[in-house]
Every structure is written in structure tokens, then in C-alpha cells.
Amino acid sequence: MDQSLHERLHLALEQQRRAFEAERMPSYAVRRDRLQRLLDMTAKHGDALAAAMSQDFGHRARQESLLADVFTVESGARHAIRQLKKWMKARRVATPLHFLPGRNVLMRQPLGVVGVVAPWNYPYYLAMEPAVAALAAGNRVLIKPSELTPATSALMARIVSEHFAPEEMQVITGDAEVGKAFTQLPFDHLFFTGSTAVGRHVAQAAAKNLTPVTLELGGKSPALVDRSCNLELTASRLAFGKLFNAGQTCVAPDYLLVPREMVEPLAKKILEEMRRMYPAIANNPDYSSIATPRHHARLQQLLDDAEAKGARVLRSHVEQPQDRRLVPALLLDVNPSMTVMQEEIFGPLLPVIGYERVDDAIAHINRGERPLALYWFGQDSAARDHVMRQTHAGGVTINDCLWHLGQEEQPFGGVGASGMGSYHGEWGFRTFSKEKPLFIQSRFAGTRLFQPPYGATFERLLGLLKKL
Numbered sequence: 001m002d003q004s005l006h007e008r009l010h011l012a013l014e015q016q017r018r019a020f021e022a023e024r025m026p027s028y029a030v031r032r033d034r035l036q037r038l039l040d041m042t043a044k045h046g047d048a049l050a051a052a053m054s055q056d057f058g059h060r061a062r063q064e065s066l067l068a069d070v071f072t073v074e075s076g077a078r079h080a081i082r083q084l085k086k087w088m089k090a091r092r093v094a095t096p097l098h099f100l101p102g103r104n105v106l107m108r109q110p111l112g113v114v115g116v117v118a119p120w121n122y123p124y125y126l127a128m129e130p131a132v133a134a135l136a137a138g139n140r141v142l143i144k145p146s147e148l149t150p151a152t153s154a155l156m157a158r159i160v161s162e163h164f165a166p167e168e169m170q171v172i173t174g175d176a177e178v179g180k181a182f183t184q185l186p187f188d189h190l191f192f193t194g195s196t197a198v199g200r201h202v203a204q205a206a207a208k209n210l211t212p213v214t215l216e217l218g219g220k221s222p223a224l225v226d227r228s229c230n231l232e233l234t235a236s237r238l239a240f241g242k243l244f245n246a247g248q249t250c251v252a253p254d255y256l257l258v259p260r261e262m263v264e265p266l267a268k269k270i271l272e273e274m275r276r277m278y279p280a281i282a283n284n285p286d287y288s289s290i291a292t293p294r295h296h297a298r299l300q301q302l303l304d305d306a307e308a309k310g311a312r313v314l315r316s317h318v319e320q321p322q323d324r325r326l327v328p329a330l331l332l333d334v335n336p337s338m339t340v341m342q343e344e345i346f347g348p349l350l351p352v353i354g355y356e357r358v359d360d361a362i363a364h365i366n367r368g369e370r371p372l373a374l375y376w377f378g379q380d381s382a383a384r385d386h387v388m389r390q391t392h393a394g395g396v397t398i399n400d401c402l403w404h405l406g407q408e409e410q411p412f413g414g415v416g417a418s419g420m421g422s423y424h425g426e427w428g429f430r431t432f433s434k435e436k437p438l439f440i441q442s443r444f445a446g447t448r449l450f451q452p453p454y455g456a457t458f459e460r461l462l463g464l465l466k467k468l
Contacts, residue, residue, distance in 0.1 A: 005174070005178060005181070006181065008172075009172065009178075009181055009182060009185060010185070012142055012166065012170055012172060013113060013142065013185050013186075013187070015166060015167050016113045016140035016141075016142065016166075016167050016168075016170070017112065017113050017140075018167070019140060019167035019168070020110070020112050020113060020139070020140050024109070024110070025109060025110070025138065026110070026138040028084060028085055028088060030138075031084060031088075031135065031136055031138055032081060032084055034135045034164070034168060034169075035077050035080050035081050035084070035132065035135055035136060036077075036081065037163045037164065038073075038077050038128065038131065038132060038135065038163070038164075038169075039074055039077040039078065039081070040163070041159055041160070041162075041163040042070055042073045042074050042077070042124075042128065043070075043074060044159075045155070045159050046066060046070040047066075048155060049065065049069060049070060049124050049152065049155060049156075050062045050065035050066055050069075050070065052149075052151040052152040052154075052155045053065045053069065053123060053124070053149065053151075053152050055151045056120070056123070056148070056149040056150065056151050056152050056291065057288060057289045057290075057291050057324075058289035058290075058291075058323055058324045059285075059288060059289040059323065059324075059325070060245070060288045060289065061245075061285060061286050061287065061288050062285070063286070064244060064245055064288060065124075068122055068125060068244070068245065069122050069123070069124040069125040070124065070125075072125050072129065072406060073124065073125055073128045073129055073132065075406070075408065076128075076129050076132045076133075076408060076424070076425075077132050079408040079425060080132050080133070080136040080425075080429070083425070083426065084136055087108070087136065087137075087426055087429045088108065090105050090106065090107045090108070090438075091105065091106045092104070092105055093105070093106055095439075097468060098446065098447075098465055098468075099439070099446075099447065100442075100446070101442040101444065101445075102439060102440060102441045102442050102445060102447075103439075103440050103442075104437065104438070104439055104440075105437075105438040105439075105440060106435050106436070106437055106438070107435070107436045107437075107438055108137070108429070108430070108433040108434070108435055108436075109138070109433060109434045109436055110137050110138030110139045110432065110433060110434075111137070111139055111188040111189050111432055111433065111434055112139060112140070112187075112188035112189075113139065113140045113141075113142065113187055113188050114130075114134040114139045114140070114141050114142070114187060114188065114189045114190075114191060114432055115141075115142050115143075115144070115182060115183070115185060115187040115189070115190045115191065116130045116131060116134070116141060116142070116143045116144070116191045117144045117179060117182065117183060117190070117191070117192045117193065117194065117202065118130075118143060118144070118145045118146060118193060119146050119193050119194045120146035120148035120149045120291055120292075121245065121248045121249065121250070121291065121346075122245070122249075123145055123146055123149040123152045123153065123156075124152060124156065126193045126216075127143050127145050127156060127171075129423070129424070129428075130191045130193075130214075130423060130428065131143065131169060132428070133423050133424075133428025133429055133431060133432055134189075134191075134428075134432045135168075135169065136428070136429050136432075137428075137429050137430075137431075137432035137433045138433075139188070139189075139432050140167060140168060140169070141168075141169040141170075142169075142170055142172060142182075142185075142187075143156070143160075143169070143170070143171045143172065144171075144172050144173075144174070144178065144179050144182040145157075145171060145173065147173075147174065147175045147176060147178075147179070148291060148292055149291075150173075153171070153173045154173060156171050157171040157172075157173050180201075180205070183201075183202045183205040183206060184205045184208070184209075185209075186209040186211060187206075187209075187211050188211070188212075189211065189212050189213070189214070189431070189432055190202070190206045190211050190212070190213045190214075191213070191214045191216075191423075191431075192213065192214070192215050192216065193216040193217075193250070194216075194217065195217065195218060195344070196217045196218060196219060196344075196369075196417050196418070199215045199217045199419070202215065203215060213420070213421070214413070214419075214420065214421030214422070214423065214431055215414065215419045215420050215421065216250070216372075216412075216413065216414060216419045216421075216423075217250075217372065217414050217417065217418050217419040218250045218344050218346075218372050218414075218418060219254075219344055219368075219369055219370070219371045219372050219414075219417055219418040220254040220255060220343075220344055220345075220368055220369075220371055221251060221252065221253055221254045221371040221372055221373040221374060221375070221393070222253070222254065222255055222256070222257055222364075222365050222371060222374055222375070223238060223241075223253040223255070223256050223257070223374075223375035223376075223377065223401070224256075224257045224358075224361055224362075224365070224374070224375065224376050224377070224387060225256060225257065225258045225259065225262065225266065225377045225378070226259075226358065226376065226377060226378025226379075226380055226383050226384070226387075227259050227262070227378070227380075228378040228379040228380035228383060229377040229378045229379065229399075230377075230379070231262070231265060231266060231269055232269060233399070234266065234269075234377040234399075235266060235269035235270045235272070235273045236273045237377075237399070237400045237401055238253060238256070238270055238273075238350075238375075238377075238401060239270050239273035239274045239277060240273075240277065240401065240402075241253050241375070241400070241401020241402050242328070242348060242350050242401070243274060243277065243278065243287070243328055243348055244402065245288050246287065246288040246289065246290060246325070246326065246347060246348050247328075247345065247346065247347045247348040247349070248288070248290070248291060248295075248346055248347065249346075249402065250372055250373075251372055251373040251395070251401075251402055251404075251405055252345075252346070252401070252402070253350070253373075253375055253401055254344060254345050254351075254371070255334075255341070255345075255350065255351040255352070255353060256350060256351070256352045256353065257353050257355055257361040257364060257365070258352055258353070258354055258355070259354070259355060259356075260354035260355060260356055263332065263352055263354045266352075267314060267330050267332060267352055270330060270350075271314060271316050271330065274316040274317075274328050275316055275317065278316075278317075278328075280317070280319065281316075281317050281319055281321050281325050281327055281328075282319050282321040282322070282323070282325060283321075284325070287325055288325075289323055289324040289325050290324045290325070290326050290347060291324075292324075293324065295346070295347070296324045296326060299326055299345070299346075299347040299348075299349060300326070301339070302339055302340040302343070302345065302347075302349060303329065303331075303340075303349060305338060305339045305340065306331050306334060306338045306339070306340045306351075309335065309337055309338050310333060310335065311331045311332065311333055311334050311338060311340075311351075312331070312332040312333050313329050313330075313331055314329060314330040314331075314332065315327050315328070315329045316328040316329065316330075326347060326348055327348075328348040328349070328350070329348070329349050329350070330350050330351075330352055331349060331350065331351040331352065332351075332352050334351040334352070334353060338351075358383060358386070358387065359390075362387060362390045362391060365391050366390070366391060366392075369416055369417035369418070370392045370393065370394075370414075370415045370416035370417060370418055371393050371394065371418055372393070372394040372395070372414045372418035372419065373393055373394060373395055373396070373397070373402075373404070374391060374393035374395075374396050375396070375397055375398075375400075375401055376388070376396065376398050376399070377398075377399055378399075384398065392415055392416065393415065393418075394412070394413055394414035394415050394418050394419060395410075395412060395413075407424065407425075408424055408425040409425055410424065410425070410427075411423070411424060411425075411427035412424045412427075413427075449461055
């Protein structure tokens with residue numbers, strides 16, 4: 001990285017840091033105005049953003065971009081505007097009896113300058129949803145979007161510069177070297193969305209500055225089908241969850257665990273639903289392309305490796321598109337030696353594993369690293385609760401896919417190798433705030449009895465407190 005770019009990064013950070021020092025506790029009006037500008041910016045440029053994302057992908061369904069990238073940011077910003085006063089308010093918390101009449105208060109303060117590193121699969125949403133939370137909490141924001149979505153990244157940089165002063169929020173574009181240098185800046189908080197492998201490097205870079213991090217990663221998110229499920233409904237919702245954005249979703253179902261006797265009938269139904277939703281693959285405006293030639297080649301290699309090692313590949317369509325659209329496929333008779341069972345797929349390939357007992361399926365999930373999402377399909381609430389108690393995941397949707405991601409009243413985040421920390425709604429506000437505890441002492445404080453000189457009164461009082 002050249003010296004001028006290094007200076008540009010540090011200049012951008014210092015510009016925001018100086019602005020924060022001059023306004024350490026932005027008012028409700030200031031924060032609301034910033035959120036409203038972000039909302040207005042998103043609404044105004046929604047169609048242009050969808051077009052840019054389609055250009056970057058080769059083709060991306062306009063409706064998917066408007067739903068997953070534009071609407072979600074608008075929804076998050078509106079929610080934050082509605083709840084902002086409540087979130088900002090200092091909160092009384094309980095005070096132990098022996099400290100009364102003193103009182104405890106939690107005060108939420110912004111951290112300072114927040115860095116956001118966004119990936120390519122939902123390039124606007126995964127840049128601006130963290131920014132919503134950071135701005136609501138009163139911070140300044142620097143964003144590094146992916147170099148794999150150059151049209152979207154350039155558009156974001158332009159529209160942000162039109163709606164925000166650089167000391168409020170700024171987008172810094174550049175290649176992977178710029179991204180690496182970005183993560184080494186001494187932010188007050190660093191928010192990263194991407195792969196687990198890159199997330200490890202980001203955490204190491206941030207640790208050198210003792211910068212706290214939120215890591216939204218991924219992994220192999222399972223869908224566990226119970227014998228009590230509705231077969232048609234399950235097939236329809238799995239097909240949607242897997243093929244939305246052509247499977248390029250961090251919470252897409254990565255593989256299925258299905259009762260052995262249901263594997264064939266469920267596979268048949270899923271393929272039927274895929275064909276119903278997408279009657280054709282080539283030139284279908286509703287079906288997205290794989291974002292880059294490298295990712296397309298990687299998915300084809302996963303498919304070839306599985307087939308060579310004995311997997312039965314059931315393709316949804318017979319056509320072979322000439323562009324980067326990839327024909328969806330179910331993979332049956334898979335085994336652990338296949339690369340598709342070792343890596344996050346991030347595409348329209350869906351391995352199906354049969355099981356005899358539900359505890360066998362649970363054991364399979366727990367042998368792997370903890371996933372970002374888990375899906376369960378069925379009507380037996382006792383069976384559902386058993387699975388929920390015996391597995392870990394960042395989040396869960398029951399009898400559907402993906403939708404827990406859109407809940408502003410619930411935290412979203414990973415666990416273990418799928419990430420650390422959470423955001424959305426108030427959880428995002430808290431992530432980018434310091435909850436500072438205040439103990440406010442009364443003029444008439446019983447704690448003077450703990451002061452020396454110590455004697456019998458102290459001993460009696462301490463003995464009494466131990467019995468409370």
C-alpha cells in the first residue's frame with residue numbers, strides 16, 4: 001500500500017475522531033437527523049443500488065436487492081428512529097439494601113469512531129445496517145465495502161458523500177490491501193462481516209490496538225427436518241431459503257438432516273418447488289448469478305468433487321446456462337471426505353444427509369463448529385425443544401429459513417466460529433455504546449459505618465449483611 005493511501009486512511013480516522021471529541025454526546029435531534037438522512041438516502045437511491053448490484057453480480061434479481069438490501073436498511077433506520085429516545089435514556093437499576101439511599105444508574109455513551117468492513121453478498125445492507133446502529137448510538141462511521149462489488153461500492157461512496165459530512169460517515173473504497181490496512185486502524189470499535197478465515201485475521205489486527213470487535217461470520221448452517229413436518233411446506237421454504245440470492249447468504253441452509261425414509265420424497269418435493277419458483281435458470285430475471293468467476297469455479301469444483309466421490313447429484317433443471325447462473329442441485333449419499341461437507345457452500349448446492357434417530361442428527365451438528373443459523377421443521381413441540389436445548393447456533397428460524405435475520409427486536413450474531421457479538425435494534429445500539437455505571441451516593445449514607453476506626457459496630461454490621 002502506497003504512503004498516500006496510508007495517510008488518507010489515517011486522515012479520515014483523525015478527522016472523525018476530532019469531530020467526536022468536539023461532540024462527545026450528540027443530542028437526540030442530531031442523531032435522529034443522521035438516521036433520517038440515511039433513510040432518505042436509501043429510499044432515494046434504491047433503484048440505482050439494485051442496478052449497481054446487478055451489474056456487479058453479472059445479474060442479480062432486482063426484487064431481491066430491493067428486499068434484502070434496500071428495504072432492510074429502511075426498516076432498521078425507521079425502527080431506530082422510533083426507539084431512539086428510549087435507547088438513549090439513562091436507566092435506573094437495582095441498588096442493594098446496604099447502599100441505600102444511594103442509587104445506581106446506567107448511562108449509555110457513544111464509543112467514538114466505528115469501522116465497518118462489509119462483504120460482497122449483500123453489499124449495501126451489510127454496510128448500512130451496522131451504520132444505522134452506530135449512528136443511533138452517537139458515533140462517527142468509516143465504511144470499507146468489498147472490492148468485489150465495485151459499482152455498488154462506488155455508488156455508496158458517492159451517495160454517502162452527498163448526504164453526510166466526511167466527519168460523520170464516509171465510505172473508503174479500495175482493494176484487499178486497503179481492507180487489510182483499514183482493519184489495522186485504531187478504531188473505538190470494528191465491525192466485520194465475512195468469512196471465518198478472514199475474521200480470524202481481522203480479530204488479530206484489531207487486538208494490536210485493543211480494539212473491540214463484532215464478527216459476523218458464517219459456517220455450515222444445518223436444517224433439521226423432523227418426522228412431524230409438513231412435507232410440502234418444508235420443501236417450499238427450504239427451496240426459497242437456499243435459492244434466495246442463489247444461495248449466497250451467510251444464513252442460507254448449508255445442508256439438510258432428514259429422516260432416512262423421507263430423503264427421497266423430500267428431495268423430490270424440493271426439486272419441484274425449485275422448478276416452480278424458477279421455471280428456467282438461463283436468462284431468468286428472478287434468479288441471481290454467482291457474484292464472481294472465482295466463486296462460480298469454486299462451486300463447480302465442489303460439485304465435481306462430490307460427484308467423483310460418490311454423491312448422487314439431482315439437478316433442478318436440465319439446461320446449462322452460459323452466464324454465471326448455476327443450476328441448483330441436491331447432493332444425496334454425501335460423506336465427510338467431500339469438500340462440500342467441509343466448507344461453507346455459499347451457493348445453490350444442498351447436501352442431504354439421512355438419519356435414523358434425532359439424537360444422531362444432533363450429534364452430527366455438534367461435531368462441527370457452531371453455525372450462524374439453524375433451521376428446524378416440524379410440528380412436535382417436544383422434539384423441537386429437545387433440539388433447541390441440545391444445539392448451539394447464532395440464531396434459529398422454526399419452520400422457515402432466513403427470517404430471524406430480519407427481526408429488529410431480536411439480536412443477530414454468531415457463536416463460536418460463526419462470530420462474536422450481536423446487533424440489530426437495541427442490541428446494535430448497545431454494541432456501539434459504553435454502558436457506564438454510575439453510583440450516586442446520598443448525603444445520608446450508611447456506608448460511613450464501614451469507615452475506620454473499626455470495632456464492634458463494624459463486626460455486627462458485617463455479620464448482619466452476610467445474613468441478608
